[in-house]
Amino acid sequence: MPRSLRARKLENAVGLAVIVALAIASVLPLIHILYMVIVRGVEAIARIGLYRFLTEPPHPFDPQNPGGIGPALVGSLELSGLAIAVATLIALPASVLIAEFRGSRISRGTLLLALTLVEFPTILVGLTVYAVLVDHVVGGYNMLAGAVALTLVILPYMAVQASEALRGVPEGVREAAYSLGATRLKTVYALIAPAARRGILVGILIGLARAAGETAPLLFTVGGAYEGYHLCLYKVGGAVPLMIYQFIQMPYKPAQDLAWGAALVLMTIIVGVMLLARLLVKEVKIL
Amino acid sequence: MTGYALEVRDLRVTLSGKRILDGVSFRCPEATVTAVMGPSGTGKSTMLRAINRLLDLNPEAIVEGDILIHGRSVWEMEPYEVRRRATMVFQDPNPFPHMSIYDNVAVGPRLHGLARSKRELDEIVRWALERAMLWDEVKDRLGDPPSKLSGGQRQRLSLARALAVKPEILLLDEPTANVDPVNAVKIEEAIRSLVREEGITVVFVTHMPSQAVRVSDYLVFLYDGHVVEQGPSREVALNPSNPLTEKFFRGEL
Numbered sequence: 376m377p378r379s380l381r382a383r384k385l386e387n388a389v390g391l392a393v394i395v396a397l398a399i400a401s402v403l404p405l406i407h408i409l410y411m412v413i414v415r416g417v418e419a420i421a422r423i424g425l426y427r428f429l430t431e432p433p434h435p436f437d438p439q440n441p442g443g444i445g446p447a448l449v450g451s452l453e454l455s456g457l458a459i460a461v462a463t464l465i466a467l468p469a470s471v472l473i474a475e476f477r478g479s480r481i482s483r484g485t486l487l488l489a490l491t492l493v494e495f496p497t498i499l500v501g502l503t504v505y506a507v508l509v510d511h512v513v514g515g516y517n518m519l520a521g522a523v524a525l526t527l528v529i530l531p532y533m534a535v536q537a538s539e540a541l542r543g544v545p546e547g548v549r550e551a552a553y554s555l556g557a558t559r560l561k562t563v564y565a566l567i568a569p570a571a572r573r574g575i576l577v578g579i580l581i582g583l584a585r586a587a588g589e590t591a592p593l594l595f596t597v598g599g600a601y602e603g604y605h606l607c608l609y610k611v612g613g614a615v616p617l618m619i620y621q622f623i624q625m626p627y628k629p630a631q632d633l634a635w636g637a638a639l640v641l642m643t644i645i646v647g648v649m650l651l652a653r654l655l656v657k658e659v660k661i662l
Numbered sequence: 663m664t665g666y667a668l669e670v671r672d673l674r675v676t677l678s679g680k681r682i683l684d685g686v687s688f689r690c691p692e693a694t695v696t697a698v699m700g701p702s703g704t705g706k707s708t709m710l711r712a713i714n715r716l717l718d719l720n721p722e723a724i725v726e727g728d729i730l731i732h733g734r735s736v737w738e739m740e741p742y743e744v745r746r747r748a749t750m751v752f753q754d755p756n757p758f759p760h761m762s763i764y765d766n767v768a769v770g771p772r773l774h775g776l777a778r779s780k781r782e783l784d785e786i787v788r789w790a791l792e793r794a795m796l797w798d799e800v801k802d803r804l805g806d807p808p809s810k811l812s813g814g815q816r817q818r819l820s821l822a823r824a825l826a827v828k829p830e831i832l833l834l835d836e837p838t839a840n841v842d843p844v845n846a847v848k849i850e851e852a853i854r855s856l857v858r859e860e861g862i863t864v865v866f867v868t869h870m871p872s873q874a875v876r877v878s879d880y881l882v883f884l885y886d887g888h889v890v891e892q893g894p895s896r897e898v899a900l901n902p903s904n905p906l907t908e909k910f911f912r913g914e915l
């Protein structure tokens with residue numbers, strides 16, 4: 376008896392070791408990415424100083440004064456800000472339709488559309504917006520097209536996420552809310568949505584992180600211009616992930632350094648937003 | 663005016679294709695308590711949800727028959743009007759977790775515009791909490807979240823929240839089932855005084871015969887989707903005419 380017990384313990388230990396080894400192996404690439412971005416990013420930013428790196432335009436061919444990512448950062452803020460605002464305005468009513476009017480045809484249709492769009496390749500979204508807004512309406516790369524493409528990418532995701540947050544409100548709370556006798560819309564907006572507000576906020580934050588990090592929808596919409604601040608919606612502009620994509624491919628050291636620095640900034644922003652979202656999720660669980 | 667706050671006529675309910683209630687009729691005179699009893703799964707909760715049209719929210723539910731509130735059919739009213747005139751308190755305490763104790767009670771009056779000033783709202787909140795026998799325990803911490811209350815206090819908060827919209831009828835679905843005896847007594851007292859002093863009509867689902875006799879004026883006994891016996895509580899409890907009712911009171915059903 377004790378023998379087989381020992382054997383089983385050994386088996387457990389070996390099993391555990393294998394699992395730990397596999398876990399480390401799967402986390403290694405992530406650690407490597409973090410390491411690379413931090414080391415090369417810090418190197419690039421330190422050369423010019425954080426403030427100047429964040430505010431100055433880039434000089435990708437000037438090893439003496441490589442400049443920074445100011446215009447791209449502002450462009451990213453403009454694009455993500457617009458996308459998150461418009462997407463939130465549309466996603467919230469859509470999620471109410473999905474979650475609180477279940478059973479109706481329009482509700483099921485909305486959910487199906489949202490689920491399909493979530494899986495839709497983002498490059499195709501960019502391509503479609505290009506065909507309409509860039510090629511047809513404006514006649515050139517423009518920030519508006521980028522904002523529209525980003526909106527389309529994050530909107531379905533946010534609608535699904537918010538509808539799941541609404542569905543997560545306990546049935547008892549939902550019934551009690553309706554039982555107070557307000558109209559259906561009032562009940563949802565005054566009682567049920569606030570009860571799900573953290574979950575909805577998490578969806579908005581993750582949407583924001585995606586909007587800030589997506590590259591494919593911007594490839595043939597925004598264009599990529601980094602010399603000065605381009606805030607005009609119907610003109611060409613830039614964004615941080617697009618800048619990384621474009622600068623890393625240039626055969627010049629200063630351009631590649633700029634890309635690494637930009638990568639570190641982007642990573643910091645996204646990790647920050649994600650951490651905030653995690654914090655909110657944790658608070659949800661405590662409640 | 664018929665003198666009845668609530669009349670249920672030949673109520674039939676089907677949920678997901680399954681017949682739950684099959685012709686239920688009873689009447690509740692104004693300012694009385696009617697206890698609804700019956701074995702588990704007979705459709706007592708379903709009946710309360712049919713009365714205040716909460717079942718409208720379930721696309722799988724079919725409700726037939728008539729329900730009258732003070733002589734007017736609920737089918738002639740908007741569902742939200744019905745729900746406000748006949749509010750419901752559920753078996754599990756379910757205060758809104760994201761709102762303070764005060765806001766849980768104040769949110770109904772706010773939604774219905776019942777108070778014209780902060781003072782009037784304060785008064786309604788106080789009235790509802792006093793009526794639910796909770797005021798003394800929470801008056802110094804109205805800003806706390808309901809998670810800081812005990813289960814029994816939470817249930818009384820749910821009662822206060824339902825009262826604050828000034829309903830004519832209260833539908834109580836086993837409000838003391840998950841509550842300790844001390845809190846159960848408080849809820850029973852609250853119900854009696856609401857009926858006596860505020861003229862509210864109560865429909866009260868309970869599993870406990872002793873509680874039904876203590877609290878109710880009339881008793882409706884449901885079995886398998888039918889009313890098998892009804893009448894004044896004492897009479898039915900002491901002298902059941904139907905063998906099923908008798909069995910139930912002996913605790914054999």
Ligand SMILES: Nc1ncnc2c1ncn2[C@@H]1O[C@H](COP(=O)(O)OP(=O)(O)OP(=O)(O)O)[C@@H](O)[C@H]1O
Nearest residue numbers: 677678680682701702703704705706707708709722
């Ligand atoms: N949404 C639903 N869809 C289908 N069937 C349901 C639904 N809700 C309840 N039922 C069924 O309806 C029947 C009556 O349920 P109900 O909750 O009304 O009984 P009850 O008398 O309140 O029981 P209890 O005393 O246990 O609370 C049960 O058989 C239950 O399984």
Ligand SMILES: [Mg+2]
Nearest residue numbers: 706707708835
């Ligand atoms: Mg029940």
